[in-house]
Amino acid sequence: MEISVETIGFPRVGEARQLKYALEKYWRQQISLEELLNTANSVEEQNWRVQLAAGVDRIGVGDFTLYDHMLDWTMRLGCEPSRFKSIEDDTDRYFAMARGRTGIPAMDMTKWFDTNYHYEVPEIDQDCSPRANFTSFLEEITRAIDALGSQRAVPIVIGPLTYVGLSKLKNVSLSDIVKKLTNVYVELFEHIMKLGVTEVQVHEPILVTSKGLGMLEMIAALYGGDGTRGVLTADDRLAVDLVTYFDGLDERVYRAVCGSNVAAVSMDFTRGDNIAMLETSGFPADKRLGLGAVDGRSIWKFHPDELTQFLKRVDGCFRSGKIPSKISLQPSCSLHHLPYTVEAEVSLKQNEELGLAPVLSFAYEKLSELTAVREGLSKLESSASSDVFCEVRESWEGFYRLNPKKQPVWDRITSITASDLSRPEQFSDRRPKQMTDCHILPTTTIGSFPQTDEIRRLRRRFISGTISKSDYETEIDKQIAYNIGVQEALGIDILVHGEPERTDMVEYFAQKLDGFAFTQNGWVQSYGSRCVRPPIVYSDLTRLHDMTVREFVVAQSLTHKPVKGMLTGPVTILNWSFPRKDISRKDQALQIALCLRDEVSDLERAGCRVVQMDEPALREGMPLKDHKKDVYLQWAVDAFKLSTAVAKAETSVHTHMCYAEFTDCLDAIMALDADVNSIENARSGNETLEAFKKAGYGKDLGPGTYDIHSPVVPAVTDIQQKLQEFLSCMPPEQLVVNPDCGLKTRKWPETIAALRNMVTATHQVKSQLKLEPTT
Ligand code: MET
Numbered sequence: 072m073e074i075s076v077e078t079i080g081f082p083r084v085g086e087a088r089q090l091k092y093a094l095e096k097y098w099r100q101q102i103s104l105e106e107l108l109n110t111a112n113s114v115e116e117q118n119w120r121v122q123l124a125a126g127v128d129r130i131g132v133g134d135f136t137l138y139d140h141m142l143d144w145t146m147r148l149g150c151e152p153s154r155f156k157s158i159e160d161d162t163d164r165y166f167a168m169a170r171g172r173t174g175i176p177a178m179d180m181t182k183w184f185d186t187n188y189h190y191e192v193p194e195i196d197q198d199c200s201p202r203a204n205f206t207s208f209l210e211e212i213t214r215a216i217d218a219l220g221s222q223r224a225v226p227i228v229i230g231p232l233t234y235v236g237l238s239k240l241k242n243v244s245l246s247d248i249v250k251k252l253t254n255v256y257v258e259l260f261e262h263i264m265k266l267g268v269t270e271v272q273v274h275e276p277i278l279v280t281s282k283g284l285g286m287l288e289m290i291a292a293l294y295g296g297d298g299t300r301g302v303l304t305a306d307d308r309l310a311v312d313l314v315t316y317f318d319g320l321d322e323r324v325y326r327a328v329c330g331s332n333v334a335a336v337s338m339d340f341t342r343g344d345n346i347a348m349l350e351t352s353g354f355p356a357d358k359r360l361g362l363g364a365v366d367g368r369s370i371w372k373f374h375p376d377e378l379t380q381f382l383k384r385v386d387g388c389f390r391s392g393k394i395p396s397k398i399s400l401q402p403s404c405s406l407h408h409l410p411y412t413v414e415a416e417v418s419l420k421q422n423e424e425l426g427l428a429p430v431l432s433f434a435y436e437k438l439s440e441l442t443a444v445r446e447g448l449s450k451l452e453s454s455a456s457s458d459v460f461c462e463v464r465e466s467w468e469g470f471y472r473l474n475p476k477k478q479p480v481w482d483r484i485t486s487i488t489a490s491d492l493s494r495p496e497q498f499s500d501r502r503p504k505q506m507t508d509c510h511i512l513p514t515t516t517i518g519s520f521p522q523t524d525e526i527r528r529l530r531r532r533f534i535s536g537t538i539s540k541s542d543y544e545t546e547i548d549k550q551i552a553y554n555i556g557v558q559e560a561l562g563i564d565i566l567v568h569g570e571p572e573r574t575d576m577v578e579y580f581a582q583k584l585d586g587f588a589f590t591q592n593g594w595v596q597s598y599g600s601r602c603v604r605p606p607i608v609y610s611d612l613t614r615l616h617d618m619t620v621r622e623f624v625v626a627q628s629l630t631h632k633p634v635k636g637m638l639t640g641p642v643t644i645l646n647w648s649f650p651r652k653d654i655s656r657k658d659q660a661l662q663i664a665l666c667l668r669d670e671v672s673d674l675e676r677a678g679c680r681v682v683q684m685d686e687p688a689l690r691e692g693m694p695l696k697d698h699k700k701d702v703y704l705q706w707a708v709d710a711f712k713l714s715t716a717v718a719k720a721e722t723s724v725h726t727h728m729c730y731a732e733f734t735d736c737l738d739a740i741m742a743l744d745a746d747v748n749s750i751e752n753a754r755s756g757n758e759t760l761e762a763f764k765k766a767g768y769g770k771d772l773g774p775g776t777y778d779i780h781s782p783v784v785p786a787v788t789d790i791q792q793k794l795q796e797f798l799s800c801m802p803p804e805q806l807v808v809n810p811d812c813g814l815k816t817r818k819w820p821e822t823i824a825a826l827r828n829m830v831t832a833t834h835q836v837k838s839q840l841k842l843e844p845t846t
């Protein structure tokens with residue numbers, strides 16, 4: 072075997088998040104464009120140096136970005152939406168597309184496949200006339216060649232099928248736009264060849280999704296097959312490596328790429344079942360096989376036994392002539408979904424009782440894994456018997472010794488019955504018993520109130536030990552009192568305590584549960600300059616104490632109106648954490664659900680009449696292939712119900728979802744059996760509502776009445792109009808009035824003004840409906 076090592080993307084915010092800070096300074100006009108670009112280039116060059124030093128034979132380059140790689144391709148391909156055309160300066164236009172400008176709304180952002188990264192969604196209509204705009208990309212590739220050499224630097228190109236497949240298309244067909252774009256790609260490839268480059272990675276992750284099946288003809292047209300050479304593979308001087316990731320390929324798609332004219336096919340062998348495909352169908356002898364064997368989305372080191380088993384299957388394929396001798400070992404996807412390095416985790420490394428650091432593997436460590444796997448595979452080939460993975464094996468043994476299974480948790484999971492998942496009474500029977508003091512069209516908010524600098528300072532002082540717990544709680548309680556006072560004054564009906572004690576809706580709960588660990592520098596880009604630091608599930612999860620009761624009690628003691636008990640749902644906690652890889656996601660969700668179930672009971676005992684279990688991340692955990700969706704949704708719904716069904720019939724259970732397309736999982740949303748669903752809706756028309764109605768949703772709904780992402784205060788008339796629209800879809804008895812999402816990123820003055828308008832608009836609509844006199 073001729074085994075090389077290759078990467079297909081790297082983190083890009085910098086080890087110390089340099090790019091984030093430089094961007095934010097640039098936006099505040101504190102540094103010049105030149106200074107920003109200097110920082111960006113030095114982060115990128117450091118990335119190259121690290122990969123070079125790790126012995127990577129071919130390094131994917133050109134994936135670096137100032138904000139988002141899809142947005143970069145929108146500019147490179149000349150597909151910018153026309154509303155930005157008036158902004159002449161390239162950089163200004165770029166950031167305007169990402170972040171909007173007065174009077175010019177930003178492009179939409181959505182999840183990059185099933186990851187927690189968000190990309191800028193291209194908008195393509197009939198006026199779109201693609202044209203090449205590759206100057207800065209080619210400069211970047213030239214820098215990479217200077218640093219790495221033209222054989223080692225492999226440009227990463229987002230393929231046309233993926234680019235268009237992820238776009239919002241208006242009055243145009245996917246295949247027409249792909250055709251239009253093809254010439255631009257051909258032009259790009261010519262430029263790339265002129266730089267002396269002999270190979271490109273064309274990333275086409277769309278092919279692993281269910282959409283891939285509809286692209287067979289386009290695969291042949293672009294990459295060859297069915298007797299054609301393929302427009303993008305017609306020139307032999309430039310080899311194309313067709314790269315897919317995030318799942319396995321459907322058999323027909325696999326056949327299409329194998330029958331194509333590309334020089335290499337790279338696949339993800341950590342998800343789906345590509346290895347079985349190799350075993351049954353073989354792989355063309357004239358192509359290099361890209362073996363994405365190192366999980367680019369898992370923060371864990373590989374398990375030696377599992378990996379050996381996999382490598383044996385690869386070796387078996389090789390021995391039986393099913394796969395070619397040219398193999399490239401790679402991460403399963405770009406390493407951009409991982410933090411930079413475990414070396415930066417000083418606390419975790421010092422905490423030897425945890426045994427966690429030795430089994431963690433972030434981007435830098437993945438590079439070492441690639442070399443280890445190469446060694447493992449060559450040893451198998453030469454039938455050497457030595458265990459090359461013994462060091463990793465010992466680390467895992469140490470980890471399991473220090474973190475044994477918590478049997479009672481598993482016993483409890485095994486004894487879950489159907490009745491644990493259903494409320495004591497049906498919605499029609501329980502609804503009349505709930506929120507009896509709330510009149511029609513009740514107003515509420517989603518949970519958080521502005522997180523001021525004082526609160527952040529207070530929290531930092533508490534964490535660093537400068538103030539005592541009781542002083543900290545006193546201050547938090549003052550803030551809760553203020554939040555309640557504001558809501559009372561505004562005349563809101565269902566109150567919240569405002570979440571001043573929470574940094575983040577997942578981290579807060581993770582800190583209260585036993586079994587989560589935290590990194591100091593484990594940042595992962597979420598979008599643009601925003602990074603998240605997901606907690607790590609390292610052990611079975613248990614709840615040691617109640618988590619939210621104290622703050623609820625403080626808030627409820629200050630008002631006669633109902634205060635919502637605010638919880639983050641099990642699926643969201645799981646999806647926004649780094650899960651264990653050796654325990655199913657389902658079981659981890661059920662473990663969290665059991666903890667939340669106990670919390671719901673504790674809240675009820677403390678007098679809580681309304682519980683809100685937020686599940687904004689329910690949709691994003693959905694698999695990429697249609698036939699796998701039901702299994703996921705089934706356990707996701709079960710986990711939610713396990714958390715909430717313990718509530719008494721009198722307790723109103725709310726949920727909240729945002730920033731996702733819900734219409735393809737409406738059955739699951741209805742199956743949650745929540746009494747009220749407060750959904751984000753302000754930026755769309757009535758489509759979501761219509762879809763709920765069409766699906767037969769009969770419970771209460773709180774479609775967002777205004778967009779909380781904008782500091783602009785919505786006018787009373789705007790909200791009124793929204794409410795009227797909602798009322799044209801559903802009866803007033805079913806409608807709850809709320810903003811789109813939590814208010815923690817907003818400032819107080821605009822928050823108060825917006826909520827005041829929301830309440831006023833509600834009163835006016837009520838009086839128009841003759842439901843109640845205006846107060
Ligand atoms: C991303 S959903 C946020 C819900 C949470 N309760 C909040 O209000 O902040």
Ligand SMILES: [Zn+2]
Binds near residue numbers: 517687727729812813
């Ligand atoms: Zn939300």
